[in-house]
Amino acid sequence: MSSKDRMLARAARDITPGMTVNLGIGLPTQVMNFVPADCPVCLHSENGIAGVGGLAAPGHANRNLIDAGGGYITCAPGGSFFDSAVSFALVRGGRLDLTLLGAFEVAANGDLANWIIPGKFAAGVGGAIELAQKARRVGVLTTHTDKHGNPKILERCTLPLTAVGCVHRIYTDMAVCDVHPDGLHLVELAEGITLAEVREATGAPLVVADGPMPTF
Amino acid sequence: MPALDKSAGLTEAIALIGDGARVMIGGFGVPGTPFCLIEELVRRGPKNLTIIKNDANEPGMGVDWLLSAGMVKRLITSHVGLNGNAIRMMNAGEIEVEFVAQGILAERIRIAGAGLKGFVSDIGMGTLLAEGKQRLEIDGATYLFEPAIEADFALVHAARADAGGNLVYEATARNFNPLMAMAAECTIAEAETVLPIGDIGPDAVHTPAPFVDHLVALAELPEVYGVVKR
Numbered sequence: 001m002s003s004k005d006r007m008l009a010r011a012a013r014d015i016t017p018g019m020t021v022n023l024g025i026g027l028p029t030q031v032m033n034f035v036p037a038d039c040p041v042c043l044h045s046e047n048g049i050a051g052v053g054g055l056a057a058p059g060h061a062n063r064n065l066i067d068a069g070g071g072y073i074t075c076a077p078g079g080s081f082f083d084s085a086v087s088f089a090l091v092r093g094g095r096l097d098l099t100l101l102g103a104f105e106v107a108a109n110g111d112l113a114n115w116i117i118p119g120k121f122a123a124g125v126g127g128a129i130e131l132a133q134k135a136r137r138v139g140v141l142t143t144h145t146d147k148h149g150n151p152k153i154l155e156r157c158t159l160p161l162t163a164v165g166c167v168h169r170i171y172t173d174m175a176v177c178d179v180h181p182d183g184l185h186l187v188e189l190a191e192g193i194t195l196a197e198v199r200e201a202t203g204a205p206l207v208v209a210d211g212p213m214p215t216f
Numbered sequence: 217m218p219a220l221d222k223s224a225g226l227t228e229a230i231a232l233i234g235d236g237a238r239v240m241i242g243g244f245g246v247p248g249t250p251f252c253l254i255e256e257l258v259r260r261g262p263k264n265l266t267i268i269k270n271d272a273n274e275p276g277m278g279v280d281w282l283l284s285a286g287m288v289k290r291l292i293t294s295h296v297g298l299n300g301n302a303i304r305m306m307n308a309g310e311i312e313v314e315f316v317a318q319g320i321l322a323e324r325i326r327i328a329g330a331g332l333k334g335f336v337s338d339i340g341m342g343t344l345l346a347e348g349k350q351r352l353e354i355d356g357a358t359y360l361f362e363p364a365i366e367a368d369f370a371l372v373h374a375a376r377a378d379a380g381g382n383l384v385y386e387a388t389a390r391n392f393n394p395l396m397a398m399a400a401e402c403t404i405a406e407a408e409t410v411l412p413i414g415d416i417g418p419d420a421v422h423t424p425a426p427f428v429d430h431l432v433a434l435a436e437l438p439e440v441y442g443v444v445k446r
Contacts, residue, residue: 046318047244048388061443064247064375064387070298072443081387083394084244084270085326088319092339116344122306123297124271127318129340164342 003173009034010216011171019097025069028100046127051079099135103142105157108204110167110179113159132163144172151203219380224430230256241269242372242393250373266290272302294318328364329398370400377407381428382421406432
């Protein structure tokens with residue numbers, strides 16, 4: 001399994017029976033492939049579906065059935081369709097147990113920046129603010145560093161924020177970290193990655209408990 | 217009492233839209249985008265339009281036809297990431313773009329359709345999107361005032377309609393359509409199938425006929441409505 005797939009599979013383990021979950025556009029959407037098929041989970045997509053079944057098989061796409069990222073999907077038995085106001089009532093009203101989102105930067109205080117890089121990328125915020133601010137639990141799924149090797153986990157975000165203090169857990173190709181009032185706690189290491197390597201690749205101090213560190 | 221037949225011709229319905237109009241357009245990506253109404257609007261060519269739509273479609277599709285024809289002054293939207301042409305025009309100052317968080321955009325439209333002037337929320341507090349907004353204190357916490365978004369016209373797409381204007385949407389083609397159908401002074405709907413009045417059961421109606429002013433039956437569905445090949 002690649003380090004990316006191990007990260008996706010690790011995030012999928014936190015999706016438990018009975019949850020209503022929104023998987024953000026891009027990497028988080030792929031977590032769907034690692035949730036056991038018999039796990040009773042309701043996948044929401046903000047364009048108006050609760051009960052995403054999976055990606056449509058090639059040649060079997062329904063022109064009227066997409067997820068918020070534009071991918072053609074199926075609707076699971078028991079699923080429902082609704083308008084955009086109902087879709088965000090579900091989000092803001094506290095019905096989402098978990099959302100997994102991508103990040104440009106994520107900070108030790110739980111701040112998330114994932115929608116704008118001034119002067120470079122400004123295509124609009126979509127549903128990210130409401131997902132980040134109102135899901136009961138927010139996970140961030142990202143490579144530990146950017147393509148130049150710079151840390152994406154920082155003490156404070158430098159980019160404009162999507163939401164303040166919203167993130168609970170960060171899943172990367174190197175580690176799983178939890179946001180706590182006293183800082184970022186390292187809770188798991190990816191197989192083959194050392195504590196020293198994670199510290200080197202992280203732009204914020206890590207709190208590490210004594211004893212053996214679980215791996216994924 | 218019989219229901220009024222609201223069937224209209226494409227040309228006569230779209231001819232109502234003049235220069236400077238505020239026009240809501242349904243759809244989230246391809247599903248629910250009223251491409252035939254947009255195409256006729258481009259043929260008519262009114263200028264200085266304010267377009268309110270979730271996204272800007274993709275290059276060479278839907279809203280992009282209006283942008284490329286130079287008909288749009290201002291775009292109120294949540295995300296234009298799939299349309300590089302819209303991003304280029306925005307960065308070049310050829311169009312004004314107001315970005316609104318997606319659910320706040322939906323609710324500001326819904327509120328207009330409900331005859332209200334706005335609502336308060338905490339969405340976007342502590343971010344760029346809160347800047348310049350009116351603030352209110354409620355129970356010691358600070359909230360943002362979000363004004364209703366009203367429009368002169370709404371262009372919506374339905375899978376089925378009856379001739380009286382009751383509309384039914386399909387799957388994720390529903391999205392902003394029922395909200396916009398309520399929010400504009402004049403709602404023009406296109407439908408893939410138009411049935412005789414009475415042939416859609418009252419419990420099955422998504423948008424009730426009183427919200428629809430003109431109903432255009434689509435004789436055929438052009439390829440742009442189909443599955444996008446990327």
